[in-house]
Amino acid sequence: MEAVYSRTKTLNGNLLGFCPGCMHGTVFKLIGEVLEEMNIDSSTTAILGIGCCGLAQEVVSYDLATAPHGRACAVATGLKRANPDTIVFTYQGDGDLASIGLAETIHAANRGENITTIFINNGIYGMTGGQMAPTTLVGMKATTAPGGRDPGQHGYPLHMAEIIDQLIAPVYIERVSCNNPANVRRTKNAIRKAFRNQIECRGYSLVEVVTSCPTNWGLNPGKSLGFLEENMFKEFPLGVLRDNTEVK
Amino acid sequence: MSKKLFLKGGEAIAEAAVRAGCRFYAGYPITPQNEIPEYMARRQPQVGGVFVQGESEIASVNMVYGAGASGTRSMTSSSSVGISLKSEGISYCASARVPMVYVNMQRGGPGVGTIQASQQDYFQATKASGNGGFRMIVLAPSTVQEAVDMTYQAFDLADRDRNPVLILGDGVIGTIMEPVVLPEMKSDEEVAALKAKHHGWAIVGHSREEKRGFLTPGFWSTDSLEAHCLELEKLYSSWEENDVQVEELYLEDAEVVLVAYGTSARIAKSTMEIMRDEGCRIGMIRPKTVSPFPARSFDRINYDTCRCVLDVEMSIPAQMLYDVRLGVKDRAPVECCLRSGGNLIEREDVVKEIKKILEGGGR
Incomplete structure (x- = not known):
């Protein structure tokens, strides 16, 4: 029988340590498939942020470095500028990219660095155990906002894709999710486009993936999907915010 | 080659770095070391190198972490309070074994202190330049000539050890003008060869048959980190025998x-x-x-x-x-x-x- 589907060679077979219902595993699979299909996995380096994404460091087969918390885009800037032949992507959660790394994220985008950023937004700190993130929804409970996010105290969720869309330099900004097969395919297409932009030296691409965190949302994976679709998508609407890839 | 030039300390250091093969510099303005980034902004493009003005000291040191991780000879510089901001990135380089050179033109402290020369960062430079108890070779020039020679040597030491090296100057060394003889400019071929030497571990992409480049300052296993610390300790101890000047x-x-x-x-x-x-x-x-x-x-x-x-x-x-x-x-x-x-x-x-x-x- 002909094999029509197999695990991407860019995942080395080590166990993924992500919680049930977490979408990190799906996104790493998609990244790996794209790298393999584009035949660029041997020239690609991942710069991981700090947080749950670190669980992938022993799982992927391509080159990888861990950046200090929030600094992935600065590390990627240095690597890409010093070695332009390497395909460089950052993989960062919301705490990493939007809180502690806000300056590095925005300035790399503003310089139009020829890198790809994959931003996982689940509205909560995962690895450290459910603290409030810059993207936590109003009213959503977190261990450091036990009464729920209160705008009077905590302000409002940051919309990173929209913020980066204010800048002139970025070429491609899309917000996607992995809540159903159609959206998984859209996410894969967005990731492919973001890497193609880099190969073609077009500049900075951001793919924001709105995901769930069943463990820290205190919901089972099924109910997490419901929360994601009903609440997260309302705050963070999916879609293409900018696509200048055809204009050159 | 023995022509004497009359140069400012910061500029002389920057030129010595370029001659040593430094092809990436990132930094952020702070007095008294602005001569280094300003010189690098003019000079790096002339030699096919990269200059980036980072949005902060933190970003700059992390750019150097990324560039150094490609095997490129890379450098940053700052002064005292700015060095504090770089300390996390330096600790990461020390843990991930990324060679890099940085300069601290010390000014008054603690805090924002003054912009004039001081030696108020000795503990920071020699004992605790960041978290985790890592060590570095710290070269302390007393003249502009020595700053030039030490900068040239610092890149070799950083490469040899895959560890950060610090040039510990101060506001006087950074801004004084003195006659200096500059070291020989490494050729493009030499610079490329120095970078290629690091291909094995550098995170520049590896074929599926090769071992991947994998730089992580973090460990999931306590035993792995302990083994890593023991290896670092061996490196640090070797300096007592070989590298005291x-x-x-x-x-x-x-x-x-x-x-x-x-x-x-x-x-x-x-x-x-x-x-x-x-x-x-x-x-x-x-x-x-x-x-x-x-x-x-x-x-x-x-x-x-x-x-x-x-x-x-x-x-x-x-x-x-x-x-x-x-x-x-x-x-x-x-x-x-x-x-x-x-x-x-x-x-x-x-x-x-x-x-x-x-x-x-x-x-």
Whole structure:
């Protein structure tokens, strides 16, 4: 029988340590498939942020470095500028990219660095155990906002894709999710486009993936999907915010 | 090649770095080291290198982490309070074994301090440049020529050890103009070969048959990190044997031995020379590496003649003093001659302390 589907060679077979219902595993699979299909996995380096994404460091087969918390885009800037032949992507959660790394994220985008950023937004700190993130929804409970996010105290969720869309330099900004097969395919297409932009030296691409965190949302994976679709998508609407890839 | 040029310290350091093969520089403005990024902004494009003005010291050091991780000779610089911001990135480089060179043109501290020269960062430079107890070779130039030579050497040391190397200067070294002879410019081929040497571990992409480049300053297993720390400890210990640089003067007959590095050492040395002409038996130990510290030099002091060891530094409270005491091991009293706040030590300060010792009758 002909094999029509197999695990991407860019995942080395080590166990993924992500919680049930977490979408990190799906996104790493998609990244790996794209790298393999584009035949660029041997020239690609991942710069991981700090947080749950670190669980992938022993799982992927391509080159990888861990950046200090929030600094992935600065590390990627240095690597890409010093070695332009390497395909460089950052993989960062919301705490990493939007809180502690806000300056590095925005300035790399503003310089139009020829890198790809994959931003996982689940509205909560995962690895450290459910603290409030810059993207936590109003009213959503977190261990450091036990009464729920209160705008009077905590302000409002940051919309990173929209913020980066204010800048002139970025070429491609899309917000996607992995809540159903159609959206998984859209996410894969967005990731492919973001890497193609880099190969073609077009500049900075951001793919924001709105995901769930069943463990820290205190919901089972099924109910997490419901929360994601009903609440997260309302705050963070999916879609293409900018696509200048055809204009050159 | 032996043409003498009249150069400012910061510019001379930047040119020496370029000649050593530095092809990536990222930095953020802070006085008194702006000459380095400004020079690099002009110079790197001429040699096919990269200059980036980072949005902060933090971003800059992390750009250097990324560039160094490609095997490219990379550098950043800052001053005191800016170096504090870089400390996390430096710790990451030390843990991930990424070679890089950085310069600290020390200014007054703590806090934002003053913009004038000081030596207020000795502990930070030699003991705790970031979290996790890593160590570095720290070169402390006393003249612009020495800053040039040390910068050139620093890249070789960083490459050899896959570890950060610090040039510990101060506001005087950064801004003074002196005649210097620059080292030879490495050719493009040499620079490419130096980078290629690192291909095995550099995170530039590897074929599926090769071992991947994998740089992580984090570990999931406590045993793995312990093994990593043991390996680092072995590296650090090797420096005591191989990498101590020091100038020892008149230790065999000195009644007072001055200990000073960097700009303080220039002043201490000239004081010593003047007083020796007047018949006072003064000697000196000048650490050129403050890490590894030249502790064994203190075994070469003649303690039959030595009445006191005088620690001379531009830091209040004294910081190098503790290394000096460890070297002296109670074989002689240790006194201090200190200035701070961005005030330079003056010869009169040193003379006053020496006279106090000599007139006091010693032990």
